[in-house]
Amino acid sequence: MxxxxxxxxxxxxxxxxxxxxxxxxxxxxxxxxxxxxxxxPDRPELRALALSYAVQPHDIVVGRTAAWVYGAGSRVIGPIEVCSRARPLGSWRTGVRYREVAIDDDDLTRLSPPTPILTTRSRTISDIAVDSLRTIHDIDLVLALCDGTASTVRSHANDLAAARRRPGKAAGLEFLSVVIAAAERRGTPSE
Structure with missing residues (x-):
């Protein structure tokens, strides 16, 4: 129907x-x-579909925008963040922040056929952690993506620590330690 x-x-x-x-x-x-x-109902598939007009078929939704798609936050923070696999000349759009990051196919997902491709929840957490343009909302976004549990954040910090050749890794680990401390202050279980 x-x-x-x-x-x-x-x-x-x-x-x-x-x-x-x-x-x-x-x-x-x-x-x-x-x-x-x-x-x-408000759900990730609907949020991703709401972005489809601004995201081109070869773009991947990343960072804070992907966090919003997963339900972290009530609105998109800043410009829409995408990474492009291939961009023809003249396709730059206003209101979109283009990121140049290497993403493996294992770090990509599509929530439903008409929605744009986006990074997995785990990769999104990692991207926010290593981003050099930190915002005041990043701690809350990562906590929301990790359901507010310090043990989940710690697991993502361990994954980032084990990653090879990840630019911003040291700053990302430092940021995730701040997020772990915030989770523990809020009284969520650490293990």
Missing amino acids: SRLIPPVMRATDLPLAVLSAARLDGVLWGVHDGYCSVDE
């Missing part, structure tokens, strides 16, 4: 005034730059 309306609507589907009025009436809710029916 085909859908009558797409799960994420934009001004290309209905006029922006109609979408905004439906949101104010409680019929729609906002997800990134789109609108969804209140019958659609």
Whole structure:
């Protein structure tokens, strides 16, 4: 059975005034730059679909944007972060931060066929940890991705420590130790 309306609507589907009025009436809710029916629950597949208009087919959603897709945070922090496998000239877009990182195929996932490719939860944690442009939200993002448990963060820190040739590894390990301390202060079990 085909859908009558797409799960994420934009001004290309209905006029922006109609979408905004439906949101104010409680019929729609906002997800990134789109609108969804209140019958659609907030889930990673829907968040990834909300990004599909801004992400090209050869782009991979990474970093804080991938963390948002997995449910960390209520909105995308900063510009949409992507890593491109191949980018033809003239394809740079405003509002998108292009990252140049090497990603193995084992670190990639697609939540459903129409959604863009993104890094796995584990790789996303690692990318946030080694990012040189730290934000005040990063500790909360990593804690959300690790369900707030210090033992999960410690496991990801051990994986990063075992990684070979990872730029920013020392700073990333230092950052993850701060996240572990934050998890322990919040009273989550450490083991």
